[in-house]
Amino acid sequence: MNGEYSVKAGKAGGKSRGGIKGLGRTLYSDRMFLLMILPGASALFIFNYLPLPGILMAFQTMSLRGSNFFYNLFNPIKWVGLQNFHGYFMSPNFWQTTRNTLGYNLVFLTVGLAANVFVAVAANELWSKKAVKLYQTILIFPAFLSWVIVSYLLFSLLNPDYGVFNNALRSMGLDPVSWYSTSAVWPVLITALTIWKGTGLGSIYYFAAISGIDQEIYESARIDGASRFDQIRHITLPLLSPTMITLTILGLGGIIRTDFGLFYVATLQMGYGALYDTVSTIDTYTYSMAITLGRPSIGTAIGLYQSVVGLFTIIAANAVIRKIDKDSAMF
């Protein structure tokens, strides 16, 4: 492994001097640093680069049995061209999962933006700074719970027999709802969960941007007779808009990916749930295809579709950000 990295490293590092001698000299002068980087670089290589040839599975008929993966990969049962993609793109699952993935992300981005900015601006207006700290501490906490834990918390509300929601409905004389098989309520529940879990941390970015605003601007606005609400409208919000734009575009870069835990675990789909039409996204569908149903080739094809779209959206998002605000660009 060491040699492989060193050669690659040398190619890039030694370019300026050229030749094998220059490469050798670069590697020699970098040797202690290379040694430090070795553990991390090995882990990255094994878990992120070694799987890349496996993309070929998308173009073959492949079973997960057998032991010599790389031999099987290059000598598959059958090369099938684009058949695995064709099957997915022609099925109603393609539209359903892609629609859900993009739709939810767009809703999360817009509702999340509004919630984050509102909470940050409102927190900044509180008289007591101690209260701000306390509220922030509490609001951030849900971000640190796993989706497994969240599924238990949600279950205590939604349990059809004993849950708090149905208890409340019964006490009002209404019919209880069987939440885990009523797919129409889940778009609202999933958005609420995302806001509940994400707003604490999400608002911190805006809160920090607000504390960076020069207080003298507010003072002079006040002297000119602007009320505090005028100041928010005409100073705070306009000065936050670069942050809003940057974070939203960054979010758009990830629009093809969803959180498996939210859509699969929190919705309790692991028990073969009945919510398929509103909670299945590309990620949960890939998992069901590849692992639950044992169709690795189709799973790989869908994963590749997602990765390629994801790469383009990230590059596009980054290009847009570079134009607007060079410092916020990722690369």
Place this chain on the structure above:
Amino acid sequence: MNNTLFIQKKHSVSENRVSGLTNLLLNMFFIACAVLCIYPILLVVGISFTDNDALRQYGYKIIPSVFSTDGYAYAFSAAGSILRSYGITIFNTVAGTVIHVLVCALFAYPMARPEFKSRKFFMGFLLIPMLFNGGMVPWYVICTQVLGLRNTIWAMILPMVISPWNVIVLKTFINRNIPDSLIESARLEGCSEFRVFWNIVLPLSKAGLATIAFFSALAYWNDYWHSLMLITDESLYSLQYLLYNIMAKTQFLSSLAARTAGIQSVGVIPAETARMAMCVLSIGPIVIVYPYFQRFFVKGIMVGSIKG
């Protein structure tokens, strides 16, 4: 002149801030949000301390209708298998966090040094996985067929030993907080590169290291995904995966598929109160360490949000 005086007079009585009424309304808004954040957790705590029969009679209540610690008794009994899972999770979290922090710091320090000539290459090497990956299936096959990680404890540790994001956070931290002159003078004194790293860089990066340690510990503590992919052996179930499996079994039993197939049992499922007790026990440690680390990570997020 007259006009300015008038405005100053009007405003000088109070500071430049929202009115008392608005402040009150905003506080009420935040108190409502805080209740929404805490209520589900308190509800689960309440259920966990309720008698199981009372639960079935009165439904879930935040204040137990009939107090009982049976749920906890079951969770800690052999059948609950929570102690073993606790052990697995603690081992993963401690070992994983130590390795993660060390690996990321060892990667970040060279990246922060301008005299490291292969820096640009490794920056690309670090960032490419954030842009493109082979997807779940190729990763799964490498882990199972090439690395043989299935049903080993390392399946839950090794895949998370490095995070490009944390490396960049640490690199930025080092660049900002450790002056070049300090590192150069240490070298002039004859310190080896490893000594500089160990005796100067690590001690001066404590706040940065604490931030990534917190996030990494949290990721290990909360991880169920790697178990879901690679663990089937019940003796290796982590806390999260144990909870996941109990919930999955419960749901499967109540699903239509199980009812029509007439499946009566998929093994022992703990009672509701015991399940909720296990859930509480898995949140507990996070609640305890959270306030301590909170001051670090807000700063850490800020560092991370500004690219170095």
